[in-house]
Every structure is written in C-alpha cells, then in structure tokens.
Amino acid sequence: MKRGNDFIVGLVVIGSVVAIVLFSLWLSQASLGSKEKDVVARFTDVGNAKVGNSVVIRGVQAGRIQSIELETTGWVLVKMSLDQDIKLPSNPVVVLSESSMFGEWQATIMERSAAPDDADVQQQLAQSAAVGRGNAIPGARLPDIAQLTAVAGRIAGDMSRVADRFQVAFDDRAAAELRQSIRNFADLSAELERTVRSQSQSLSQLGADVHKTVGTINATAVAVQRTADRVDSSTSKGQIHQIMDNVGQASEDIKVTSHDLRDASHSLMATQQQLSSVLTHADSVLGKIDRGQGSLGMMVNDPTLYQNGDALLSQMRELVAEIRAHPRQYLSVKIF
Amino acid sequence: MIKWLDVYKAFGEKKVLDGFTLDVHEGEAVVIIGYSGAGKSVAIKHVVGLLEPDRGTIEVDDKDVPTLPRKELYELRAHIGYVFQFAALFDSMTIGDNVAMGLRKRGELSESEIAQRVGETLELVDLPDVQQQYPAELSGGMRKRVGIARAVALRPKYILYDEPTTGLDPVTSAVIDELMIRMREKLGVTSVVITHDMRSAYRVGSRIAMLYEGRVRQVGTVQEIQQSKDPIVRQFIEGRATLEDGESHSPTKPGAAIAGGATARGGGRV
Amino acid sequence: MAQIMNVIEATGRWVRFRIEEAGRAGRFIEEAARATVSLRSWFPNATLQMRRLGVDSLPIGLLIAVFTGIVLALLASYSFTGAVPLYFVGTLVEKTITLELAPVLTGLALAGRVGANIAAELGTMRVTEQVDALETLAYDPDAYLVVPRVFAGTLMFPLIVGVAMIVGLGAGWLASIGFLQLSTDEFLKGARMFYTAFDVEYGLVKAASFGFAVTLIGCYKGLRARGGAEGVGNAATAAVVYSAVMILVLDAFWAMTWLHGRS
Numbered sequence: 056m057k058r059g060n061d062f063i064v065g066l067v068v069i070g071s072v073v074a075i076v077l078f079s080l081w082l083s084q085a086s087l088g089s090k091e092k093d094v095v096a097r098f099t100d101v102g103n104a105k106v107g108n109s110v111v112i113r114g115v116q117a118g119r120i121q122s123i124e125l126e127t128t129g130w131v132l133v134k135m136s137l138d139q140d141i142k143l144p145s146n147p148v149v150v151l152s153e154s155s156m157f158g159e160w161q162a163t164i165m166e167r168s169a170a171p172d173d174a175d176v177q178q179q180l181a182q183s184a185a186v187g188r189g190n191a192i193p194g195a196r197l198p199d200i201a202q203l204t205a206v207a208g209r210i211a212g213d214m215s216r217v218a219d220r221f222q223v224a225f226d227d228r229a230a231a232e233l234r235q236s237i238r239n240f241a242d243l244s245a246e247l248e249r250t251v252r253s254q255s256q257s258l259s260q261l262g263a264d265v266h267k268t269v270g271t272i273n274a275t276a277v278a279v280q281r282t283a284d285r286v287d288s289s290t291s292k293g294q295i296h297q298i299m300d301n302v303g304q305a306s307e308d309i310k311v312t313s314h315d316l317r318d319a320s321h322s323l324m325a326t327q328q329q330l331s332s333v334l335t336h337a338d339s340v341l342g343k344i345d346r347g348q349g350s351l352g353m354m355v356n357d358p359t360l361y362q363n364g365d366a367l368l369s370q371m372r373e374l375v376a377e378i379r380a381h382p383r384q385y386l387s388v389k390i391f
Numbered sequence: 392m393i394k395w396l397d398v399y400k401a402f403g404e405k406k407v408l409d410g411f412t413l414d415v416h417e418g419e420a421v422v423i424i425g426y427s428g429a430g431k432s433v434a435i436k437h438v439v440g441l442l443e444p445d446r447g448t449i450e451v452d453d454k455d456v457p458t459l460p461r462k463e464l465y466e467l468r469a470h471i472g473y474v475f476q477f478a479a480l481f482d483s484m485t486i487g488d489n490v491a492m493g494l495r496k497r498g499e500l501s502e503s504e505i506a507q508r509v510g511e512t513l514e515l516v517d518l519p520d521v522q523q524q525y526p527a528e529l530s531g532g533m534r535k536r537v538g539i540a541r542a543v544a545l546r547p548k549y550i551l552y553d554e555p556t557t558g559l560d561p562v563t564s565a566v567i568d569e570l571m572i573r574m575r576e577k578l579g580v581t582s583v584v585i586t587h588d589m590r591s592a593y594r595v596g597s598r599i600a601m602l603y604e605g606r607v608r609q610v611g612t613v614q615e616i617q618q619s620k621d622p623i624v625r626q627f628i629e630g631r632a633t634l635e636d637g638e639s640h641s642p643t644k645p646g647a648a649i650a651g652g653a654t655a656r657g658g659g660r661v
Numbered sequence: 662m663a664q665i666m667n668v669i670e671a672t673g674r675w676v677r678f679r680i681e682e683a684g685r686a687g688r689f690i691e692e693a694a695r696a697t698v699s700l701r702s703w704f705p706n707a708t709l710q711m712r713r714l715g716v717d718s719l720p721i722g723l724l725i726a727v728f729t730g731i732v733l734a735l736l737a738s739y740s741f742t743g744a745v746p747l748y749f750v751g752t753l754v755e756k757t758i759t760l761e762l763a764p765v766l767t768g769l770a771l772a773g774r775v776g777a778n779i780a781a782e783l784g785t786m787r788v789t790e791q792v793d794a795l796e797t798l799a800y801d802p803d804a805y806l807v808v809p810r811v812f813a814g815t816l817m818f819p820l821i822v823g824v825a826m827i828v829g830l831g832a833g834w835l836a837s838i839g840f841l842q843l844s845t846d847e848f849l850k851g852a853r854m855f856y857t858a859f860d861v862e863y864g865l866v867k868a869a870s871f872g873f874a875v876t877l878i879g880c881y882k883g884l885r886a887r888g889g890a891e892g893v894g895n896a897a898t899a900a901v902v903y904s905a906v907m908i909l910v911l912d913a914f915w916a917m918t919w920l921h922g923r924s
Contacts, residue, residue, distance in 0.1 A: 064711045067719065075861065078830075080754070082856045159854070234691035366830060439797050465799040473797035479790035494799040541798070 083107075084119070087343045091136040093121065094164070096149035096194035097183045098131045104151045104160040104196075112156075112164045117141050132191060135162060142190075144169075148180050152197035162194075292336060342344070373385060392585065393438055393484055393549060398447035400433055407433045408444070409605025415549075420582045422596030424589070424627065429602050431585040432476070436552045438583070439471050440464050451549070469497055472550040472580070474511060478534040479506055480526035484601050486513070486537050487522035493545045505579055508544060515577070516540045516570055532563035536570065550574060552584040556591045568594045593617070601627060625656030689881050693811065695890035698803035706809035713816025714775045714810065714876065719824065721774060722767045723909065726825035729762050730754060730832025738841045747843055751851025754833035759860040760920075763825040765912055768871035772904035776879040779810055780900035782881025790883065807880040809872060818872025819865040826864060863919065870911050874905040 059387040094110075111119040118137035134147070144166040170180055179195035190362050244255060393415040400408040423431050423543040436442045437449045442455050447568050449456045451467060455649045459467060480489050490509045494500055500508065516536040526534055526611055535555060542550055550569060556564035568591050574580055592599055593613050600610040601624050609616065609624050619625060623633045696703065737753040763844060784790050792802050830852065837843040879900045886896035 060712045062709045067716045068711070068816075071820040071824045074827055075820070075865070078823075078827045079858050079861045080862075082853055083858055084853060277808055383761045436793075441793050442798060461801075465801070468797055468799045471797065473794070475790045475794055477789060479794040481786075481791055481794070492800070522844075545798075566775075584903050 091118065092139055092141075094118075094135045094137055094147075094149075095145065095191045096133050096135065096162070097191040098133060098149075098151065098194040098196060099129075099182065100196050101131050102151055102160060102196045103134060104133065108159070109161045110137060110164065111161050112143075115166070120210070128186075130186065133194065135164075144155065144277075147192050148177070148184075149194040150197055151194065159310060159338060164192075167193075170195070171280065173197075175334065190224055233386065392451075392452065393581070394448075394450040395434065395437070396448045396450070397647070398434070398437060398449060399445045400430070400437070400442065401445055406605055408447075411447070411602070411606050413652065415581060415583055417581050418575075418579065420571070420584060420585060420595055420597045422584045422592040422599045423602055424585075424587055424592055425602035426627070427587065430605055431602055432553050434602065435473075435553065435585060437548075437581055438508060438551060439468050439473055448645055459629075469493070469545055470548045472545065472547040474535070474538045474550065474552045474555055476543045476553045476555075478526070478538035480534055480537055480541070482526045484525075485522065486518075486524050486526065486529070489526070489537060490541045490544050492541065512540045512544045513537075513629065515543070515573070517566075525552055532559050532566065535559070535567060539567075539570060539574070543578060543580070546578060547580060550580050550582045552582060552586075554587075556588050558584060561590075563596075564588065564591060567591075571595050581582055587627075673781055681848070681866075684757070685885075686881060689884075690877065692803045693807045693877070693880075696801055697808050697812075699801075703804045703808040703812070706805065707812050709818050710809045710813035713760055714778070714813045715821060717815070718771050718774055719821055721770050723827045723828050725766050725770055726758070726763060726829035726831040726872075730758060730829035730834075731836040733757055733762070733829075734833040734836035735840060738837075738843075740821055746840060748847035748851035750837050750841060750843060751834070751848040751853075753851075754837075755830060755852040755856055756860065757824050758829040758833065761864075761866045761912075762904055763829055764822050764864045764867040764871060765908065767822050767825050768818065768868060769907045772875045772908055773901050775814060776875045776900040776904040777897040779876060779879030780883040780886070780897040781893055784886030786894040787884055787886045788889055790890055802884065806884070807851070810880055811876045814872035814876030815869050818875075819868040822868035823861070823865055826861065844882075844896060857887075857895040859923070863915070867912065867915050870910050870915070874907040874911060878903045878907060 104120060104123065106120055106123060108120045109116050109122060118135055118141070120133060121136045124132045124134075133151075135149075143164060146167040146169050147164050148167050149159055150163045151171060153159065167180070170176060176195045176197060178191045183193035183195065185189075193239060206382065288363045395413045396406050398411040399406070411430070411434055413420075413423075413434075416480055424436065425431050437444055438451060438456065440459065440507070443457050452530060454463070454467060456464070456467070471507065481492070482485075487506075487509050487554075489635060490512055491505050494505045494508060509522065516539055518536055518540065519539070521529065521533065526537070529537065533639070539552075539555070540551075555567050555571065559567065566592050571582060571584065572595060575582055578654070582595075584592070585594055598610060598612055599616040601608040601616070601621075603623055609619055609621055611619070616624065616628065619628070624633050712886065733754045734750050737750040738747060741749060783792070786795075786806070792806070794807055795802050834845070834848050834852075837848045838845060882896045882900040882903065886892045
C-alpha cells in the first residue's frame with residue numbers, strides 16, 4: 056500500500072515535470088540535441104531584433120538568433136544558430152527586418168546580390184563588409200515605409216520644377232488640360248485618402264517610424280503648396296488647394312494612425328515596391344516634362360505626354376482600387 | 392510523582408480549576424471522581440501539557456510541565472500514557488499501526504521488535520487478532536482496550552485514564568477495570584483514573600479524590616471516601632438526586648453545572 | 662444613541678476578533694514553519710498526502726482544462742469576427758490558459774476538493790481528540806499533520822496546473838481543428854508567436870502559492886474546529902471560502918507585483 060503509493064506519486068511527479076518541461080521547450084521551439092552551427096553577422100544597428108527571433112533563408116525558417124552583443128568597436132554582433140545541414144549562399148549577407156506589425160523581427164540570410172536595392176542598405180552592407188575582421192558576415196537593417204514617402208517627396212520636388220516651367224507660358228488649352236489633370240489628381244488623392252482611412256481602421260498596430268513620415272509629408276506638402284500657389288494663380292480654380300487639403304487630410308490621418316504604428320512591416324515592402332514602381336513611372340513622366348522636351352507648347356501639343364500622365368493616374372487609381380478590393384493581400388495579411 | 396499545586400484554569404468566564412491541588416505517588420492508582428463537567432479531564436490534560444494553567448504548577452517527576460521546552464515536553468510525554476474517553480484511535484490506520492505509533496516515534500526499536508511489542512501489548516488487553524483491522528470495525532469496548540494498548544505500548548511510567556468505562560455495559564466495564572488493575576500489577580505503572588462510575592472507582596483506586604467546584608473536596612483511601620461525612624461526597628458516591636437533608640442540590644458554581652459544558656473550549660472534554 | 666454605541670461596540674469586537682484571528686494564524690504559520698525543520702517527522706507522510714491531494718486531484722484538474730481549452734478556442738474565434746486573423750486563437754488560448762485560467766480555475770476547484778478534505782479530516786481528528794492523542798504520543802501535530810499537507814499542496818498544485826496547461830492547450834488545438842477549420846500549423850504559429858517560458862513559469866509559481874494557501878488554510882481551519890459534526894462542517898465551509906478568496910487575492914497580488922511592469 057505504502058510502497059504502491061510512493062510509486063504512483065513518483066510516477067506522476069516525474070511524468071508531469073518531464074511533460075511540463077518538454078511542453079515549454081516545444082512551444083518555444085528550442086531544439087533538443089539536434090546539431091547546430093553558429094553564424095555571426097555584424098551590424099551597425101539591429102533595430103528591434105531580439106534573442107530568439109527567427110532566422111530565415113529564402114522564406115524558410117532555418118534557426119534562431121542566439122545572442123546579440125555590442126562590440127567595443129561599435130559594431131553589433133549577432134550570433135545565429137542554424138540547423139547543421141543548411142547551406143549558406145556563397146556570398147551571404149544578413150538583413151534584419153520586421154516579420155510582423157507587432158515588433159517581431161527576423162533575420163534573413165541572402166545572397167549579397169539579392170539584398171534590397173536601397174542605398175542605405177547597400178551602404179550598411181558595404182561598411183560592414185569593409186571591416187572584414189573574423190568570419191562575421193555583413194549585415195544590414197532594412198529601412199521602413201519612411202522610404203515610400205521619400206519617393207513621394209522627390210516626385211513632389213519634380214512637380215514643382217515642372218510647375219516652374221508652366222509659369223513661363225501658359226495657354227488656355229494647356230490650362231484646361233492641366234485643370235483636367237489636376238482634377239483627376241484631386242479625385243485620385245481624395246480616393247487615396249478614403250482608402251487610407253478605411254485601411255487605417257483595419258490596422259491596429261502602427262509604427263513609430265511613421266512619425267518621421269509625417270515630417271516628410273509635411274515637407275512635401277510645403278513644397279507642393281509652393282507649387283500650388285504658383286499654379287493657382289493661373290488656374291484660379293483652387294483645385295490645387297483641394298489637393299493640398301486632401302494631402303493635409305491624409306497626413307492628418309497618418310499622424311493619427313501613426314500613434315500606434317510600431318514599425319513598418321517587412322511585408323509592407325512589397326506594397327511599397329508596387330507603389331514605388333508607380334511613383335517611379337510618374338517620376339519618369341515628370342522627368343520627361345522636366346527635360347528640355349518640357350517646353351510648355353511641346354507638352355501641350357504632344358498628347359502622348361499628357362496621355363502618359365493620364366495613364367499614370369489611372370494606373371494609380373487601379374492600384375488604389377486593387378488595394379481597396381483586396382486589402383488583405385497588401386496590408387492585413389502581411390501585417391499579421 | 393505527579394503533583395498539581397494550586398492550579399487555576401478558566402475558559403473565558405468559566406472557571407474550571409480553581410485552586411486544584413493533588414499529589415499522585417509512584418505505584419498508586421488515584422481515582423478522580425466528580426460531576427460531568429467538573430474539570431476532571433482538564434486536570435489531567437495539564438499533566439501532558441495539552442492545556443496550560445492560568446496559574447499554578449504541575450510537576451511530573453519534579454519537572455514543571457507548563458514551563459518545559461518543547462523537546463523535553465515530548466520526552467516527558469513518552470513516559471505518560473493517555474487513554475482517551477472515546478479512545479481517539481487514528482481511524483485511517485490499522486489497529487496494529489495505532490498501537491505502534493508511539494514506538495515508531497521513539498525510534499528505539501526495529502520494525503520487527505515493534506511488531507513483537509505490538510503483539511504482546513494487544514495480547515495484554517486480550518485482543519490478539521485485530522492487528523489488521525481498522526478502528527471502525529471494532530466495538531466501543533474493544534476500541535477502549537486498543538486505546539489502553541496504545542498507551543501502554545511505550546511501557547510508560549504513568550497512565551492517565553479519561554473515563555475508561557463510560558458508556559460501556561457493566562460486564563465490559565468490569566473487563567476494563569480488570570485491565571487497569573492488571574496494567575498496574577504487571578507493568579507497575581502509576582495511574583490516574585477519571586470516572587464517575589463509583590463501582591469502578593472502588594475496584595481500581597488505591598486513593599480517591601473528589602473534584603468539586605474546581606478544587607479537591609476530599610481525598611482519601613477507598614475506605615475513607617466510603618465513610619465520608621461530607622454531604623456532597625456522600626450524595627455523589629451514593630448517586631442521590633438530593634443532599635442528605637432532603638434539600639435539592641444542584642452544583643451552583645459556574646463550571647460545575649451538571650448539564651452544561653460537556654465540552655469545554657480548547658478541545659478538551661471537561 | 663444607544664444604537665450607535667452598539668454598532669461601534671460590535672464593530673470594535675469584530676475588528677478585535679479579526680486581529681486576534683490574524684495573530685493566531687500567524688502563530689500557526691510560525692509553528693508550521695518550525696515543524697518543517699524536522700524533516701524526518703513529516704517527510705514519510707508527504708507521499709501519502711501527495712497522492713491524496715495531488716495525484717487524486719489530477720482528473721478534476723484535467724477535466725476543467727479540457728473544457729476551458731475548448732471554450733477559449735471558440736470564444737476567441739467569436740471575438741475576432743474576421744478582423745483579426747484566426748491563428749490568433751492559438752495565441753489567446755496559450756496566453757490565457759498558461760497565465761490565468763489553468764492556475765486559477767484548477768486552484769478554485771482544488772480549493773473545494775483539497776481545502777474541504779483537509780479541514781474535514783483534521784477537524785474530525787480534532788473533535789475526536791485524535792490530535793490530542795498524537796500529542797500524547799509525542800507527535801507534533803504541526804509536523805505530522807500540517808507540514809506534509811502543505812508540502813504536498815505546494816508541490817502538487819503546480820504539477821497539476823502544468824499538466825492542465827498542456828491538456829488545455831491540446832483541447833484548444835483540437836477544438837480549433839474541429840470547429841474552426843484552423844490548421845495545426847496555424848494554431849501552433851499563433852500559440853508560439855508570443856510564447857515565452859515566463860508564461861509557464863508565472864502560472865506554476867502562482868499555482869504553488871495557491872497550493873500553499875489552500876492547504877494551510879485547510880489545516881488551520883481543521884485544527885481549530887470545535888464541537889462535533891457541526892464544527893467540522895463549519896471548518897470545511899470556512900476553509901473553502903477562505904481558500905477561494907485567498908486564491909483571488911493571490912492572483913491579483915502576483916499580477917500586480919510580477920506581471921505588471923513586465924514588457
């Protein structure tokens with residue numbers, strides 16, 4: 056009786072302790088006994104990456120961040136433990152980015168050439184590689200959606216330069232077409248604003264970096280405002296004002312949402328790239344206008360330029376419609 | 392030697408012991424008689440330190456029980472067997488384990504020696520075949536005998552019996568009385584017996600003390616008590632409802648009530 | 662005026678009684694702590710208590726965990742209503758089970774089972790003088806009766822709760838697959854997304870404190886039982902009520918001192 060008791064109690068105690076420990080390890084995905092190798096990468100800044108975050112190769116989880124140490128020389132060394140049989144790219148780099156809107160980060164190991172074509176990222180990688188000490192591979196931290204607005208800011212600058220030209224000469228037809236263009240743009244931006252507003256409702260977490268965005272947008276707004284003032288004088292219809300109001304409204308909205316915005320999602324980058332390509336498109340159109348072809352008469356008489364502008368607008372409109380129709384594809388799903 | 396000297400004990404407002412003084416010498420069997428609720432159990436509970444007096448001293452072998460450090464108190468308790476009114480057997484254990492409890496605690500004997508001692512002791516109380524049974528399976532009289540066996544298993548110097556025959560039929564009572572006499576003769580223990588059964592008191596006691604209103608009313612040999620002139624003692628030993636002068640008597644002092652206070656606070660039966 | 666005086670007097674008596682009670686409880690804990698030192702006197706009894714208070718309580722703990730897990734999964738999916746991805750069901754089940762529901766619900770159930778059991782058993786021993794008998798046999802009731810139970814409770818509660826966590830999460834997972842068309846991978850993704858070892862640690866420490874409180878209160882109330890069957894009944898009732906209240910108080914205490922302020 057007594058010994059049977061001891062046996063059962065012992066069995067239950069040992070069994071539950073083992074079960075609880077295994078359960079905890081399994082949930083935290085710690086690996087027991089499997090062989091691992093360590094990879095060290097060097098960063099100037101690791102953002103919000105923490106010990107335990109996933110390490111991903113070509114989208115597949117390959118290990119975890121084991122330690123993050125601040126080197127005396129000012130670099131941050133990140134040690135990652137990977138499964139033994141994983142093969143690294145021939146010229147590997149590590150890019151840190153968010154994996155969700157909740158501040159969860161991940162480290163992606165990729166081929167040097169596959170690293171994002173972003174000046175800042177490239178510079179970080181180059182600096183890290185230049186140190187060349189030990190066998191640490193170069194690492195960089197991805198920027199966030201602040202980039203998106205930077206592109207928009209550049210376009211705004213281009214527009215203002217174009218507008219300068221407009222001021223030189225202006226005929227009625229050009230003005231009418233410009234008005235049409237501006238009206239389209241106004242509609243589009245109003246639509247953008249609505250989209251942003253509706254999307255912002257489904258975004259529950261937003262990042263601090265957008266604070267910077269707001270600053271950029273404000274600067275943009277000022278720049279566009281200048282343009283608008285000039286254009287306004289000839290169009291006197293006040294559409295630019297409307298645009299500016301809309302832009303202002305949009306930036307207000309972003310400011311509101313930005314309170315919660317934590318960090319831009321890595322996956323938002325995809326959306327951003329699409330937007331970027333559209334904006335680049337716009338950039339090139341405006342570039343053409345800007346370059347010598349950009350005498351006003353040529354622009355007005357060359358319907359293709361205008362059509363290009365119009366096409367750009369409809370493209371943007373499509374994108375907006377697309378985003379609105381499938382918001383999860385661009386936002387929610389990637390965010391979570 | 393057990394010695395109460397001017398012991399006072401009250402439970403709240405109720406004075407139970409009020410200057411209780413009594414000596415019990417080695418080899419004696421002192422019977423304490425008195426009304427239910429007069430404080431007889433309270434008096435002997437002080438001997439093993441289950442209760443602490445408000446005032447006064449209780450000495451066992453010249454040690455003052457209330458002031459003993461815990462360790463010495465436990466050592467002292469090992470020399471005193473206590474037989475509870477309702478036996479107070481541990482009902483989750485077999486009879487054998489019940490009897491062996493004190494021996495196991497003392498830890499001087501090996502398991503086989505303990506088994507042997509338990510067997511002997513149960514034989515002493517004429518219950519040789521109940522070792523594997525549980526208390527609930529036994530009759531009241533058998534349980535009391537097991538209670539006695541448990542108390543004597545340690546071969547104590549003193550045994551305190553708390554109403555050992557209460558609630559038993561006359562024949563079983565006589566068996567228990569025999570047992571108490573046998574323990575004294577065979578093991579040479581000094582005993583203190585609480586009872587209000589006068590037949591039992593006369594049979595067992597070498598001296599009898601009457602506890603009344605918190606103090607000893609009279610103490611003497613069986614013969615002295617039987618020939619007592621004290622009306623209250625006479626009333627008690629003759630079991631009459633009135634005093635000799637025909638006046639209806641009921642104990643007046645608080646704590647001496649016949650009906651009230653069968654159970655005192657502090658868990659002790661008074 | 663007289664009435665007011667009565668009220669004041671009654672309040673005073675009540676306060677005094679409570680303070681005395683607290684003092685007695687404090688002395689009781691002190692005695693029990695002192696008795697813990699003599700390991701030899703109580704440890705042999707501990708396995709029996711671990712069996713009775715712990716192992717035998719497993720079924721009720723697991724039953725609660727199963728239903729809690731299922732309900733949580735469905736509750737989570739209902740609350741999310743499409744706005745939040747469904748795999749957060751896993752997160753919610755994992756967090757609530759480990760941090761709160763497994764310790765507290767199991768604790769409350771065991772407060773009834775264990776607390777009442779101890780109080781009734783020790784209460785009966787007290788009123789039938791078995792506790793006195795122990796003392797006369799040179800046993801220290803604190804060491805012999807209280808410490809093994811408190812030890813068993815403090816050790817076994819976390820184990821039961823730990824197993825309940827596993828079972829609860831398992832039940833939530835099965836419910837997610839069965840009722841919510843969630844895949845195992847999605848559920849696990851959600852459960853792992855915010856999992857830290859702290860969750861389990863917190864739940865287990867909480868459970869240990871519950872076990873300690875429930876057994877200690879049961880012993881205290883049981884050993885202070887007075888006056889026969891009714892006293893035993895009162896002791897059992899009081900033990901359950903005090904234990905349940907204590908569990909909630911401790912729950913809040915841990916949340917305020919340990920959980921609060923952690924990022």
